[in-house]
Amino acid sequence: MVRIVPTRWTFSQSRDWLSRRASALFARPRRVMLAVLVVGMPLAAAVAAGLAADNASESLREQGAAQLSLYESNLRTELERHAAVPMVLARDQEVADLLRDPSPERVDRLNRKLEAIAATLKASALYVMNGTGTTVAASNWNAAPSFVGQNFSYRPYFQSAMERGEGHHFALGTTSLVPGYYTAQRVVAENRTEDRTGDRGAGVVVLKVGFQELERAWSHGREKVLVSDRDGVVFITNVEGWRYNALPRRLPVTLPAASPPATEEIPTLPWAFGGASDRITLREGNAERRYLLQSAAVPGGDWTIHALTSLAPVATRAQQAGLLAAAVVALAALTGHALAQRRLNLVERLALQEEARAELERRVAAATAELRATENELTQAAKLAALGQMSAAMAHEINQPLAAIRSFADNAVVLLERGRPDAVRDNLAEIADLTDRMAAITRSLKGFARRASGTLGAVSAAAAVGQALALLEARLRRDSVTVDTDLPASALLVTGEDVRLQQVLVNLIGNAADAMRASPRRHVRIALAAEGEEAVLTVRDSGPGIAEADLPRIFVPFFTTKEAGDGLGLGLSISHGIVEDFGGSLTAANHPEGGALFTIRLKRRDSQT
Template identity: 30%
Template structure:
């Protein structure tokens, strides 16, 4: 009896295989990545446009402030030179002086003008009634008498209002007659700011807000500490809350009351004032969100259309699936036999894995044997040379010199025993047997051991090292082993060079000691890191197993240093050993204790 036909949606879900799931996941991930990239690009462009607009607006605001201050600076200087003021100062306070000063105020367009004698007596004042400021008692009045420049002053008349003045002395024929004080009309600019939706304020050199489009920001401090200027202005200013300008991320962005702004600062060429323009990011990001919403809707429509097409195809296939169900039942029997066969294959696979594990052990044993063979070849070759020399010396009846060769053979035997013990460095941490020694002596010992091989070639050994000892803390025997390996490699590399040379140079610094082995061979090909991989070699078969540099790199790393390689610009290869200076190593050990 055949199974009932299922609804298309359920049939589509049941037929949803792993490949389709992976494909759908890939599409979703790709869609998310596209939306994320689009959001990043749109956000950057929106912020760039916002920043450009903010740059223009901040420049306009800064220019308007500079224009007013420059105009009033020039006006104060010209007013102090007016020929009417000496006559007013000589005649004393009267109604005519008040009218004359009022006429000057109208021609300049200043909010007020005040005229005082040098002793502080008020001659005339155009300040509105009830808003008079006693300038004669202020510090800037005395400064105006002492200096022939326009003295700028800020006078706080309340906690949310301040007035600005220029004071300039009036003199005639070198005699100081008095002081004229011209009020600067910055309040009108501030009123224009309040009427706009922009967020802008002006701070002085002590980060105190003098002008602002937000009335409650005035007289707030941008610094998180008590401002000395605030103490001078009065204790009431030190109690005002500070305006929080916390950076939200890298870049000129700030957060005020949990709202993000782009911050643009423009310096004003006046007493280190700064105009700060805050451009809200909310509007720019809202446009980005709208574009992203359109993209999401378009992608959703595409996805819905794709799912609709798939569901229609699945509905057509559902009938075919029902017809094929009988064939699937027939396959169950064969599937059972295949399962049994699979179990037998798994058993065979398990046996193969055990055999592979045993082969891996044998490979590790072979690797260790090759390492021992590589490290012992050099002392054995040297011993053979010294033994042949000793026999020749004995035949020539020169036993004393022969004893020297035998002593060197004994030293090499000791070194061979040390090398076999040091092969354990691949499985343990380094640092054992470390002591302070002069690295120049290790170079000398390595050259002495390699003397027989070097003597058989025309290679020139060049040594460059400081005259004073170069102390390191390491295992001297293992460092000599590294030097021997590098000398042997350099000797092999220069075998076909017409005029071979090997340069050994020592550099010392406050932190590291570096030893370079430079040859004029052909250099090496491929990445330098591959040279230090076990069994990697550029030599011909039978000339090396590719363990020398791997062992040397492990030894130097155990000593807290590094071994690097590079091709020299002028040709040849350069191998550099870096080891901590003995003083640095001793300091590190004392810190660990």
């Protein structure tokens, strides 16, 4: 059997090298991913949060301005709705009659009238003062304490109304201790002439209203709303604890956040600097919250309305945008790393496959070389076996010339003793011819027995046929085999090697002689012809041919149809391999007229190069 010894396997070493190489390649995308995660995520989060904060702040500022305008409209509507009441009562004849003649009946009737109007308006108080500031009728006439009989001439709203016709003032009631907004309208008596004191009015009608309903309505909003007077004192607000507190002296609030109180009695609102001119920071519970401060003047008065809108939505949107941007960057980094790692995995896999393929090719090449060496050994063994088979015939071929040489030598001695030199010369010439014949036989045997070089070149097919027939001449003559050759007159060169081509022909001709042992007619025909780019060499015998069942296996190693001990079944397999090494083909068939036909096709060559 042919034993194949595998070469040393180095795939594990290559795999280790590729693993180290892949690890070095993987480190690069990992570093890029880490750089993106460490630098890109915070940067993207900061940029996205800043842009989102700017957009959210602008949107919040627009919404706050709209809400502030709505609050200011509510306040103005409330004031205008109550302002008409003192003006109408100032022109009421019943009020003028009372101021001219405050009889008990008129006072009682007007008290009840003012009480009904105040209840309808939900006003704090509605009362009439005479020219000296004393209240002569009031809606709270039957309440304790009542304004009736109280003198409020020191109040700014009374003084302003007497001087200019109307007066407005927000103050804490000295009698009721309830804050309210006072609207006063001067009453002028009809057909009244100016008296000695110069008074132009008979009295003043005053309406005191509170803003509890307005504050209650504002409390449902998200904003903190407050209204301050010309002195910066808050008198309307939806935040308990801010009423009657003074605004910081400088608005917008700037550092330092805490300003000294406007007066010793009025505290300042607990506002702190919120990072910008329109930002306010308030401590609510244990946390500090930032607000957007927006202010607007109330038309027709000395009041200013302020609204504080929470900046929490801005922070929330900025945080969401930052997290989203960071998540997008992280996802992009992870996706890029995954794609890079996938590509590197593909590169590593391809490299491993390439290394495995190269290693496999090296192993195949080594195995092929070993098989070729083994085949050469088998070829050499087959040649030596063929020589062994031809040894008997070769011995006969050599023994005959040797016997003749001995005879001619003995005759030459006798002839020399008889003095016949011419005859001696003739005997010596015969001895020389016989020696040349023996040299030719040994030369053929030596050439056939030498190892092939393995180098392909231009070989004369006809010469190879002649040398093969010379080797087999004695055997063919012994077995009574006749040979007929059909060779071209000009040399036909083919690609091959002379020694191995001789071996193929010796094998085919020898097999033909073996196949015809039992045949009455033993004839071999060898033909050589050119067909296009090929040379076709056929060997046909007159034997029984090849069984159809054996044709597919005829070139299989160790397949033989000979008797046991006559062969190993390697001759045709080796011949087939030699011809394929030459780039040609060897086929077997049965000739239609009988006998086996072996056809060798070889590439033609134009010269000895």
